[in-house]
Amino acid sequence: xSEYTPFEMIAYTGSRVLEDExxxxxxxxxxxxxxxHAQLTHAPNLYMIYEAGSMAPxxxxxxxxxxxxxxxxxxxxxxxxxxxxxxxxxRGYADYAFIGGAQVDMYGNICSTIEGxxxxxxxxxxxxxxxxxxxxxxxxxTIAIMALEKRRFVKKLDFVTSIGFGDGAGDYRxxxxxxxxxxxxxxxxxxxxxxxxETKRMKxxxxxxxxxxQDIQDLVDFELIIPPDVxxxxxxxxxxxxxxxxxxxxxxxxLKRVIKK
Amino acid sequence: xxxxxxxxxxxxxxxxxxxxxxxxxxxxxDEARKIMVNxxxxxxxKRHTLKDAVAKFIKDGINIGIGGFVNTRVPVAIxxxxxxxxxxxxTLSFQSNSICPELLAGAMIxxxxxxxIKRVELxxxxxxxxxxxxxxxxxxxxxxxxxxxxxxxxxxxRFKAAAMGIPFIPVRDxxxxxxxxxxxxxxxxxxxxxxxxxxxxxxHPDVGIVHTTAADxxxxxxxxxxxxTCPEIAMAATYTIMTTEKVIPTExxxxxxxxxxxxxxxxxxxxxxxxxxxxxASYGNYWFDMDHLKMFRSLxxxxxxxxxxxxxxxxxxxxxxxxxxxxxxxxxxxxxALKDLKDLDGGQPIILT
Numbered sequence: 001x002s003e004y005t006p007f008e009m010i011a012y013t014g015s016r017v018l019e020d021e022x023x024x025x026x027x028x029x030x031x032x033x034x035x036x037h038a039q040l041t042h043a044p045n046l047y048m049i050y051e052a053g054s055m056a057p058x059x060x061x062x063x064x065x066x067x068x069x070x071x072x073x074x075x076x077x078x079x080x081x082x083x084x085x086x087x088x089x090x091r092g093y094a095d096y097a098f099i100g101g102a103q104v105d106m107y108g109n110i111c112s113t114i115e116g117x118x119x120x121x122x123x124x125x126x127x128x129x130x131x132x133x134x135x136x137x138x139x140x141x142t143i144a145i146m147a148l149e150k151r152r153f154v155k156k157l158d159f160v161t162s163i164g165f166g167d168g169a170g171d172y173r174x175x176x177x178x179x180x181x182x183x184x185x186x187x188x189x190x191x192x193x194x195x196x197x198e199t200k201r202m203k204x205x206x207x208x209x210x211x212x213x214q215d216i217q218d219l220v221d222f223e224l225i226i227p228p229d230v231x232x233x234x235x236x237x238x239x240x241x242x243x244x245x246x247x248x249x250x251x252x253x254x255l256k257r258v259i260k261k
Numbered sequence: 262x263x264x265x266x267x268x269x270x271x272x273x274x275x276x277x278x279x280x281x282x283x284x285x286x287x288x289x290x291d292e293a294r295k296i297m298v299n300x301x302x303x304x305x306x307k308r309h310t311l312k313d314a315v316a317k318f319i320k321d322g323i324n325i326g327i328g329g330f331v332n333t334r335v336p337v338a339i340x341x342x343x344x345x346x347x348x349x350x351x352t353l354s355f356q357s358n359s360i361c362p363e364l365l366a367g368a369m370i371x372x373x374x375x376x377x378i379k380r381v382e383l384x385x386x387x388x389x390x391x392x393x394x395x396x397x398x399x400x401x402x403x404x405x406x407x408x409x410x411x412x413x414x415x416x417x418x419r420f421k422a423a424a425m426g427i428p429f430i431p432v433r434d435x436x437x438x439x440x441x442x443x444x445x446x447x448x449x450x451x452x453x454x455x456x457x458x459x460x461x462x463x464x465h466p467d468v469g470i471v472h473t474t475a476a477d478x479x480x481x482x483x484x485x486x487x488x489x490t491c492p493e494i495a496m497a498a499t500y501t502i503m504t505t506e507k508v509i510p511t512e513x514x515x516x517x518x519x520x521x522x523x524x525x526x527x528x529x530x531x532x533x534x535x536x537x538x539x540x541x542a543s544y545g546n547y548w549f550d551m552d553h554l555k556m557f558r559s560l561x562x563x564x565x566x567x568x569x570x571x572x573x574x575x576x577x578x579x580x581x582x583x584x585x586x587x588x589x590x591x592x593x594x595x596x597x598a599l600k601d602l603k604d605l606d607g608g609q610p611i612i613l614t
């Protein structure tokens with residue numbers, strides 16, 4: 001087994017979570033890489049939506065570096081604009097939202113707007129919702145993807161940008177007027193999380209080989225549900241790494257980045 | 262926004278914010294309709310220089326709707342001309358953009374008496390792979406501009422409602438997030454199903470700026486690649502300034518009317534500006550110029566970190582103020598760089614006939 005980087009593990013795990021014959025609405029970077037890997041391995045009939053307006057493109061020009069990249073429009077089946085693709089998520093065509101963010105809480109709500117509590121003068125301004133808020137609201141299931149760090153897995157978000165299960169109440173999403181069923185998986189380099197049906201709280205599903213559930217809890221600021229049957233995460237094979245490194249992100253735009261300490 | 266119907270966002274929100282009284286940040290739907298009714302709707306030759314177009318329509322205090330999406334078909338040539346022309350207290354509205362608002366923000370840093378942004382209604386402001394936009398960080402963390410956050414669909418739907426001539430549009434997002442508390446939308450109970458649904462006010466910019474693949478002299482425009490929200494912005498705005506890669510004969514438009522994405526009455530001026538979205542991309546013509554975007558971004562980041570404006574000033578002097586037209590900017594970027602960008606697009610098919 002070859003060595004792999006944290007981002008390669010995230011991309012590979014993201015790919016494993018995606019099923020064939022589904023439509024995934026992807027954000028820039030790791031979600032695109034994960035979906036391309038899935039198409040090349042177990043899910044040849046998985047298709048992508050890119051929010052600038054493209055549905056089911058053929059990525060023969062290389063990996064798109066943006067969800068508005070002209071490469072993402074290549075040989076699409078349907079190519080209109082933002083209204084068109086988001087409206088079909090409201091209608092129920094998109095199975096997965098695949099988004100990133102700066103912070104996530106135990107109910108799968110995500111922040112990508114500000115750090116600090118004052119909206120009018122935040123400590124740090126992030127780019128904003130972009131498509132993420134709409135994707136998390138209306139694609140059927142939300143998959144979040146981020147590095148496992150205590151500053152990201154927080155008790156309270158500074159700003160709820162993308163809706164998860166809110167405060168955990170059974171009717172939170174209904175009262176919010178959104179259509180999707182909500183958070184499904186949170187993918188990190190060291191653990192894969194799901195959500196408990198009853199409490200809507202984040203639940204540990206798999207840990208990286210060599211780590212214990214307690215190691216993962218130590219990296220998370222809220223209390224995880226840790227069931228007795230936590231599995232080991234599958235690791236990418238040499239062939240998976242070849243696909244990721246040589247075929248999908250050959251320039252290393254995303255996979256060669258380092259996680260900031 | 263205060264109202265009786267809401268989600269349960271207040272159960273989890275920790276946000277401090279100023280309550281906003283509802284107001285339109287630009288013309289009201291009635292005002293926008295009146296301006297459109299009073300225009301000539303004939304097929305007139307709308308070709309003008311960009312300088313004349315900007316001088317005629319860009320005024321202090323207006324709302325400018327910016328077309329394109331992040332690095333794609335962004336109306337950079339128009340932005341350069343707006344910076345040369347000068348305009349204060351602007352409201353900017355867009356879904357996602359990179360260099361256009363950054364260029365205006367940089368101009369504001371250099372000389373707020375020439376260009377200034379008062380507030381922005383948006384979904385996203387950054388460069389995707391190239392990084393977070395330094396200027397939005399600087400302006401917001403210093404409390405220098407007012408923000409109003411929506412999702413990409415939210416902003417697009419607001420332009421769409423305006424383009425449809427309706428005052429608001431129900432959407433299935435924003436509810437249950439902090440955007441519900443801070444933006445100008447409103448949760449209501451659907452009068453038919455009795456369930457909660459979020460309403461967004463139409464967004465009519467005073468001036469829409471868009472760059473298209475091809476257009477005839479009347480402003481009938483084709484867009485290849487993703488449309489982003491350009492048709493909606495052009496049709497929502499009371500006046501639209503368009504640059505286009507190529508002006509094509511009207512017979513071509515009439516041969517394939519299904520290909521027209523922006524109809525002529527929505528357009529007030531057309532200027533042929535090849536490479537008019539550089540350093541952004543235009544499908545079928547050229548890819549985005551990563552090196553140039555990185556270079557500009559690093560000058561902005563240097564300013565944000567050190568407060569030193571020298572690098573920025575040099576950039577604006579070189580690429581904007583010392584040029585009369587965008588052609589002169591393109592000459593400075595150079596034939597080789599532009600040719601490489603054209604090759605990187607891969608010759609994706611567009612229809613001009």
